[in-house]
Amino acid sequence: MTTNRRRFIGGGLGAVALAGSRSTLWAQSREPIKVGAFGPMSGNAAAQGQSIRESVEMVANLKNSAGGVLGRQIEIVIGDDAGKPEEAAVVARRFATRDQVSLAIGSVSSPASLAAAQVFREEELPQIVVSGTAQRITTQGNEWVFRSAVPDRKLVADMVEFINEKMPKLRRFGFVYVNDDFGKGGFDAFLEAAEERYSRGDLDFIGQLTRIRSTNPDAIVEWSRYTEGALIHRQIKQMGWELPRFGSDGIAAPAFLDLAKEAANGVIYPTHFSPATSANLPAAQAFIALVRKTYNKPPDYVHAQAFDAINIALAAIERAKSDDRTAVRNAMRQTDYQSVRGPFKFDQKGDPTLVTHMVRIVDVKETDARN
Amino acid sequence: MGALSLSQLIDLVVGGLAIGCVYSLIALGFAMIMRATNIIHFAQGEVMMLGSMCGLTSLWLLPALPLPVVIAVGMASSGLIAVAMELAVYRTLRRRRVPIMNIITATVGMSILCINAARIIWGSEPLRFPELFATTAYDFGGVRMSPQLFWIMVMGVAIMGALQLFLKHTPTGLAMQAVAQDHEAAQLMGANLTRIMAYTFAISGMMAGAAGIMLGSMFFAFFEMGFITGLKGFVAATLGGLGSIAGAMLGGILFGLIETFSTVFLSSAYKDGIGMILLIAILLVLPSGLVGLWQKRR
Known part of the structure; x- marks a missing residue:
């Protein structure tokens, strides 16, 4: 050490x-x-x-x-x-x-x-x-x-609330997530979802995405780190599949935009901090x-x-x-x-009482999705 | 799950064939080195990774480079790296009459060395390739196809075809075949063993370099990309029948298809595990791999 x-x-x-x-x-x-x-x-x-x-x-x-x-x-x-x-x-x-x-x-x-x-x-x-x-x-x-x-549960709950409030028409979700604690933590909040998992380090998600596509969801949510997240959004684009897309705080990193580039446009995700959502x-x-x-x-x-x-x-x-x-x-x-x-403030458990910031990617840049 | 539509089925076949071509190219390297030297070259995946990194670096320096040139850069650098490994390490070990098992261990060492070197040079973050292909899908009489996957298939097949022509119709290629069959006889016939071994590594490296550019442009390049892909290439070579050129090509494509389709029809989370179970099952039925299918009948 x-x-x-x-x-x-x-x-x-x-x-x-x-x-x-x-x-x-x-x-x-x-x-x-x-x-x-x-x-x-x-x-x-x-x-x-x-x-x-x-x-x-x-x-x-x-x-x-x-x-x-x-x-x-x-x-x-x-x-x-x-x-x-x-x-x-x-x-x-x-x-x-x-x-x-x-x-x-x-x-x-x-x-x-x-x-x-x-x-x-x-x-x-x-x-x-x-x-x-x-x-x-x-x-x-x-x-x-x-x-x-x-904490992760509050983050997902805030995101679900955001979707219910701003996009109430989205009801059926396809959910693709990394097969570990991080991914499962995100999935638990989405009850009505077609579920697909992958292993950390996977590169090719065409199989999972094809399966989700066949259930014809209103929107897709991926719960990944930025490396896999960027590939998933690129492959959704490559399949010529247009639908609302959501991600996790795991992709809230500049590297995600570097890797996904134009394929990131339109993606909405929760973030722990972004200059774009802190303007006021x-x-x-x-x-x-x-x-x-x-x-x-x-x-x-x-x-x-x-x-x-x-x-x-x-x-x-x-x-x-x-x-x-x-x-x-x-x-x-x-x-x-x-x-x-x-x-x-800290709540009883010692967690912060902050409201999760939400980001939407426009022109390969973060913007405030709550605006 | 619901039934697959035709276009979804085509998406899957094309995806499986494209990644299969990448596995085939890596498997070819394993097979050729295996035939010539009896070494399982575990650094093959890293040779691929270094080719991918060098190709990407050439694009950073000259962003306007056309795709064939990038592939050529990747092939050339991987070829040179593989030859350097052979001349500096493996040949020296063979001359000292080191047992084959120890040379194979040295290839594992080479692979770890390459991973660390790449991490120092290119960092540990994944690196994105610029768009090398058209982004709008091709339309073949109503069938949509991603230009990237289409061209990867075409190039993969073209490179493998060129290799076959080289092995069958050039003196060097024929000498390589002869050495692969019998070292001593070939040497007696006048083949220069040292040179032929170096050629074998050069061509194996070039195949890996092409695979590296393809894989990097499909996903991205990063220092650990060679590990699992190299392992899959090795599995593909085993599936084809270790040491068989045609078997390696077929094995790679079959493994790509198996992997993609098992995600759809079995389980997505355990796709690597399922691929391996299928491999073991096939080897139980065909102990010498796919090549056993046509050799038995002869």
């Missing part, structure tokens, strides 16, 4: 030297508040792990240069779980014991987030999951877990500008979820007037925050 640690003490080395020369009492009360951030910093999903790191470091740097929190600097400790549950559990244990963090932010995948959550629960350390959407993360009776992402959220506009200024690129949805998570965490520490883990957890429950995705 690779370990990355980076300290954010204002002024860098000079400040460290200064602090060392002062009295121990003063130094203790001025010790930094430690926040852990973890995710896949290496491996297949490294880009998403880096997004967590970028957002969290950006916010910590800004806070530190403005005097920190409770008059103390914030120190971010980075952990790499490589997207694997077993490594996430090790990182979680290290955060709780050796690093002595007050709160942890992560991870990206649901299995890794869940594995870490079990450790944090034992160690009584508050955690904000960034983009793990599996419902079961927050349904284990774990009082230490919170989540920044809209001032917090989102400020966030987009900040990421552009700091990293010279547009933010992705993990940036947004991690940005909200670290801001909520720092606000909770401020309200608690302490970095004590229990106090921070209790303060977190009182969260009422203007997030980059809309007004944000």
Whole structure:
């Protein structure tokens, strides 16, 4: 396991030297508040792990240069779980014991987030999951877990509501989904649907699509990651099949548009964050500008979820007037925050009360489908 | 499910034949190398992947390249890569009289090496090919057909036909056939074994390179694309009767059709599993593969 640690003490080395020369009492009360951030910093999903790191470091740097929190600097400790549950559990244990963090932010995948959550629960350390959407993360009776992402069940329910409201004529659905937890989670919400499954990594979906086509549905829904999702939409087009098409949050990534190009036009899907659906959220506009200024690129949805998570965490520490883990957890429950995705509170389970944003692709670009 | 309409049936047949041609081209590489050297060349899928990547890179550099040139680039680069593998690794191992099993293990090593190299060079995200084919469907007397699948079939058949002509009517081709049948006799007749082996790898690589461009344009190119497709090509070669040229061609097309139709008529989620069960069933009936069908009667 690779370990990355980076300290954010204002002024860098000079400040460290200064602090060392002062009295121990003063130094203790001025010790930094430690926040852990973890995710896949290496491996297949490294880009998403880096997004967590970028957002969290950006916010910590800004806070530190403005005097920190409770008059103390914030120190971010980075952990790499490589997207694997077993490594996430090790990182979680290290955060709780050796690093002595007050709160942890992560991870990206649901299995890794869940594995870490079990450790944090034992160690009584508050955690904000960034983009793990599996419902079961927050349904284990774990009082230490919170989540920044809209969980999968709510996402699908919001999408079904959206369809019922805006396109009430669509009644019979064809549903093609990847044969794993992610795909099944989406399918459960659609009762009246002709169902077809595929395995992760499949390339050719003509067989599944032909079977669905023979049931003559009003619309088709695919629940895939962007690689397979792009192929499914391209192959629907290739078959010369015109009908309303819906996708999952798994295709809400710029790579989907790169791979599907014109075949993506008309597709509607739920998204965790999109500049296109945030035009009238001032917090989102400020966030987009900040990421552009700091990293010279547009933010992705993990940036947004991690940005909200670290801001909520720092606000909770401020309200608690302490970095004590229990106090921070209790303060977190009182969260009422203007997030980059809309007004944000935690429900009983620790899930956000956000309404899912819906996107429609027009001219190979995301637009707000709710408009 | 409801009954299939004729146009849906044609969609499926065309789709199955197109992907079948890709499997055939990979299977041909397996069969030719198997005949000449007794090696199962497990890096064949990766040779295909590298051809696909090189073809795509040529399109990035010169976006106006016509399709035949892209295919030629893919074939040439895969051919060169396969020859480099043979000359640098496999030939050296053979000279040192390393047991055949160890050389086969080395081919697995080559395949992992190629996957990692491709990941470093081209990254781990899937890469899209630009549109190489017309997007509006062809209409053959009321029968609609995707131009992409149509041309992949045509090119696949043309490349396989050219290979047959080469093997039957050129001195090099005939020498390759002779080496495949009996190393020592061919050598006594004056065939240069080292050179013929290199040619075999070159042609196997070229077949894979063509398959890589086709597969990449149908779906997309990415560093792991060679693994499962290479395995399917190997299965197709086994289905045809390992080491048989005609068997490999037939095996690939049959495997493509079986795979596509089993999705429709059996289960879609377990299509790979069903394909493999059918393969085992066919081998139980025809132990030497499809080639056994006509060899037995002789």
